[in-house]
Amino acid sequence: MNAAAQSIIAYCRAGYEVDTGNELTAIATARELYGYPAFKPGDGFVRFQFYEPDHAAQFISQVAVHDTIFPRQLFLVLETIQIEDKSDRIGPILDALADAATGRSGLLFVDYPDTDEGKTLAKLCRKFAVPLRQALRARDLLSKKEHTGLPALHVFFTSGEQCYLGVSQAKQRSPFENGICRLKFPPKAPSRSTLKLEEALLTMLSAAQRDAICRPGARAVDLGACPGGWTYQLVSRDMHVEAVDNGKMADDLMATGLVDYRAEDGFKYRPQMGxxxxxxxxxxxxxxxxAVLMANWLTRNWATHAIFNLKLPMKRRYETVTAAIETVRAQLNAANIKASMVIRHLYHNRDEVTVAVIREK
Known part of the structure; x- marks a missing residue:
């Protein structure tokens, strides 16, 4: 078997390759699937090489992007393709697919690393996707219409001369190009941090959870609220917000009548109605x-659910996150609280991860 078929590709934020590699190693080892991460710092992706031929396919069938922290996208590598003739990039891909006998795919992703160098490939990828899609459909390798339930085909360019060809399963992959949920900044929002919470609400909660929790008239607390980027997301959903901070809240938010501003210490604050x-x-x-503060709010029933950010150090970020999460999980278990927990390094985050703790009914 080609060595490429024993590996997976994980996209990540540039500079987070070590953390992504450490996480993949931990996840794989826990499943007794052994391998090692290969990357160059700043590449914006990690190739994880497994020792056994079938372990890469097992990993990719068991692990979803949504259940990881740092990866933005995951796919099983079928082939590493070197482009020798730039006038024919499609031919080598079709040949590799014929050898792999993957069957029909429902989606095509033509991606590139989210780096300054990688972004120079954006125009190539956009132009290349159209004729490749046509060629795949002509050979019945891609459904005539997008079919999200079928496997997806990935062509990931790392340069104009090289790309990885791979596949992913519907429930395991990110639905976004380059694994990035791109959002437009709301012109009335007081800060760009609003995009962090918007992305969390859209990608970390199901539609049913979002509708049940962020319903009109429901109450929320925003600790460290000023100038109101996160409060804006809640008010835009007609929630009543206790905004806690020593700074100044945006006047437009205060004018909604849905914000109760409290100039208090977030570590000492308690909800007004309990x-x-x-x-x-x-x-x-x-x-x-x-982490301790969030666990206290949840176990003392001051809040039913929580979404919060954990600021990351310069080194040992994966280890720092997992230690903090274990603190929360241990307190929830001790209080016999059943809750789902999603931890993600979102696109709109920088040096922090977002955690969503949703209590089960």
Missing amino acids: HVELLVCDMIEKPDRV
Whole structure:
């Protein structure tokens, strides 16, 4: 078997290759699927090579992007393609697919790393996707219409002369090009941090969870609220928000009548009515301290659910996150609280990860 078929590709933010590799190693080892990460710092992706021929396929069938922290996209590598003739990039891909006998795919992703160098490939990828899609459909290798339930075909360019060809399963992959959920900044939002919570609500919660939690009239607390980027997302959904911070809130938010501003210490604050539906927090504090605070709110039933950010150190970021999450999980277990927990390094995050803790009914 080609060595490429024993590997997977994981997209990540440039500079987070070590953390992504450490996470993939931990996940694989826990499943007794052994291998090692290969990358160059700043590449914006990691190739994880497995020792056994079938372990890459097992990993990719068991692990979803949504259940990881740092990967933005995951796919099984079928072939590493060197482009010798730039006038024919399609031919080598069709030949590789014929050898792999993958069957029909429902989607085509032509992606590139989210780096300054990688972005120079954006125009190539956009132009290349159209004739490749036509060629695949002509050979019945791609459905005539997009079919999200079928496997997806990935062509990931790392340069104009090389690409990885691979596949992913419907429930395991990110639905976004380059694994990136791109959002437009709302012109009335007081800060760009609003995009962090919007992305979290759209990608970390199901539609049913979002409708149930962020319903009109529900109450929320925003710790570290000023100037109101996260509060804006909640108010735009007609929620009542207790905004806690020593800074100044945006006048437009205060004018809605849905914001109760409290100039208090977020670590000492308690909800005005004893309980809220949702706690959100984007305070610049040590992650272990924030984790304890969030766990206290949830176990003491001051909040039913929580979405919060954990600021990351320069080194050992994966280890720092997992330690903080274990603090929250241990307290929830001790209180016999059943909750789902999603931890993601979102596109609109920088040096933080977002955690969503949703209590089960």
